[in-house]
Amino acid sequence: MFSNKMDGHIKDICCKGPVNRNQSLDVSKIEVDFYDFERGISKAFPIDKAAKGILSIDKLDKNKMFYMFVSGFATNINCTTVDLVRRTFKNVPNSYLILIDHSAYTNDTTGRKISYERSVQHVHSIGVKVAQMLVELNQAGINASHIHAIGHSLGGQILGHIGANFNKATGYNISRITALDPAGPCFTNSLKEEQVRAGVADYVEVYHCDDGGLGTSSVLGDIDFYMNEGRKQPNCTFPRISRCSHHACVTMWMASVAHRFPAIQCNDYKLFKENKCSNNKTTTAGFWNPGTAKGVYYFSTEGYEF
Numbered sequence: 563m564f565s566n567k568m569d570g571h572i573k574d575i576c577c578k579g580p581v582n583r584n585q586s587l588d589v590s591k592i593e594v595d596f597y598d599f600e601r602g603i604s605k606a607f608p609i610d611k612a613a614k615g616i617l618s619i620d621k622l623d624k625n626k627m628f629y630m631f632v633s634g635f636a637t638n639i640n641c642t643t644v645d646l647v648r649r650t651f652k653n654v655p656n657s658y659l660i661l662i663d664h665s666a667y668t669n670d671t672t673g674r675k676i677s678y679e680r681s682v683q684h685v686h687s688i689g690v691k692v693a694q695m696l697v698e699l700n701q702a703g704i705n706a707s708h709i710h711a712i713g714h715s716l717g718g719q720i721l722g723h724i725g726a727n728f729n730k731a732t733g734y735n736i737s738r739i740t741a742l743d744p745a746g747p748c749f750t751n752s753l754k755e756e757q758v759r760a761g762v763a764d765y766v767e768v769y770h771c772d773d774g775g776l777g778t779s780s781v782l783g784d785i786d787f788y789m790n791e792g793r794k795q796p797n798c799t800f801p802r803i804s805r806c807s808h809h810a811c812v813t814m815w816m817a818s819v820a821h822r823f824p825a826i827q828c829n830d831y832k833l834f835k836e837n838k839c840s841n842n843k844t845t846t847a848g849f850w851n852p853g854t855a856k857g858v859y860y861f862s863t864e865g866y867e868f
Contacts, residue, residue, distance in 0.1 A: 740815065743776065772795075
């Protein structure tokens with residue numbers, strides 16, 4: 563988890579260059595955890611054996627939804643964010659959950675600032691490797707329309723490379739990508755091809771909760787949701803405003819499985835706050851987003867306690 567000092571360091575990082583999409587780094591230590599909560603099954607596989615391992619599970623239902631979560635920098639399979647994801651998806655019927663643990667390449671083991679920059683350079687290679695796993699699942703009969711990938715922070719940016727490489731290999735897009743406050747440092751000023759973006763899935767939704775801080779300030783998706791004003795979330799106080807706001811994106815989205823957040827199309831938070839967009843198009847933010855709306859939308863969490 564980030565400390566307050568960490569918040570400042572990451573926001574101030576100036577990377578040496580964009581993610582090198584021609585660079586192939588060894589990321590074979592990625593771990594994949596698979597959960598069938600309805601039958602009480604959980605299995606862990608190294609990334610290179612994950613597709614075969616999942617497909618070998620007895621009575622695997624290829625028609626269920628396959629939700630995949632990719633966490634951010636300085637996390638691992640046992641962190642509180644990932645545990646929240648596990649607890650949430652226990653309540654989602656007719657689905658499986660896949661967790662991607664890339665901490666061997668994205669944790670703060672070599673000094674925090676250096677490690678974040680190192681992590682960014684692994685983003686493309688991680689995306690390629692995870693995409694290869696999804697391609698193998700697809701070739702074995704799991705339809706791309708049954709794959710929904712969710713990522714937070716650095717994981718949100720990794721999704722762009724997963725989606726693009728899956729399409730490159732198969733000619734199809736995975737159904738949906740949900741990027742929760744995709745990382746800003748080293749990405750905001752990069753080309754869109756280096757980031758998660760519209761086109762890398764049939765529908766790409768991006769949520770902004772610490773816009774311009776730990777999260778990107780770029781508008782990237784088919785739809786970009788701004789939670790409250792998109793930064794400085796309610797109940798997040800000094801000295802951990804940025805870290806708290808950044809992680810509130812995950813908490814909100816997981817809460818949306820049980821609670822619906824109405825959203826309205828609006829290009830400015832002030833107009834949204836003053837109800838001057840009240841006649842605009844509406845949709846639902848979070849898990850129940852129908853995937854039809856496009857553009858910039860705002861929603862409020864006022865009155866809802868995470």
